Amino acid sequence: MEWLLLGLLKIIVINIVLSGDNAVVIxxxxxxLPPEQRKKAVFFGSFGAIVLRFVLTIAAVWLLQIPFVQLTGGILLLWIALKLMQGEAEGGKLEGSTRLAKAIKTIMIADLVMSLDNVVAVAGAASGNYLLIALGLAVSIPLIIWGSRLLMTLMSRFPVIVIVGVALLGYTSGEMILKEKRLANITDALPHALHTIIPLVLAVGIVLAGRLLQHYRQMHESRTDAGTSTPQR
Incomplete structure (x- = not known):
């Protein structure tokens, strides 16, 4: 019984640590989203992400043997961060149902990607006990939901947190890329400082790239609006 409780405690602690990035994405x-759709997106996105994480944990050993899975995941997370940064400029232009579905899809994909390098820790703590994995992940659901709601409140009051969140995803993607085993001959030869500098460069770079894309999109929309408002002669 003691080993069961200890294993469950380990999984809960691991999931608490991992829930930070997930709460940022959510x-x-x-x-x-409109207030009435936020609760739906948070619940369904979190629930779907937890189910995917459970499947990932069960398949952890097999999954991490796929060639370049960490590299692919890191690049995909960069793309997600860029799309989220663009979403800051898009605001409320999309139709409600489309935005709700898009938010849920983004949450699930991002959680799937970010869990790639963490599922081994959960699987190891559970020692192959699927019940422990399920219980540990179930406990993490309210933590993720509560954390994401708190962050949304803070983001509405302090918009700079959005930039910090996107930068965090960029940093995480850099860490994932550097952990790719099939690039170990290259990454292991790099100076230790570069293992911090590269994720930092990606964190800053993704924010700057998002800002540039926002700027060009706004310029294009301004020109389009000016063209359509020109009176016909």
């Missing part, structure tokens, strides 16, 4: 994906 908050970023849902912050532009």
């Amino acid at each position: 908050a970023l994906a849902c912050k532009n």
Whole structure:
């Protein structure tokens, strides 16, 4: 009984640590939704993400043997961060149902990607006990939901948190890329400082790239609006 409780405690602690990034993604994906749709997106996105994480944990050993899975996941997370940064400029232009579905999809994909390098820790703590894995993940659901709601409230008051959240995803993607085993001959030869500098560069770079895309999109929309408002002669 003691080993069961100890294993469950380990999984809960691991999931608490991992829930930070997930809460950031959920908050970023849902912050532009109407208030009545936020709860739906947070619940269904979190629930779907937890189910996917359970499947990932069971298949952890097999999954991490797929060639370049960490590299692919890191690049995909960069793309997600860029899309979330663009969403900051799009605001409420999309139709409600489309935005709700899009938010849920973003949450699930991002959680799937970010869990790639963490499922082994959960699987190891559970020692192959699927009941422990399920219980540990179930406990993490309210933590993720509560954390994402708190972040959404803070983002509405302090918009700079959005930038910090996107930068965090960029940093995480850099860490994932550097952990790719099939690039170990290259990454292991790099100076230790670069293992911090590269994720930092990606964190800053994804924010700057998002800002540039926002700027060009706004310029294009301004020109389009000016063209359509020109009176016909």
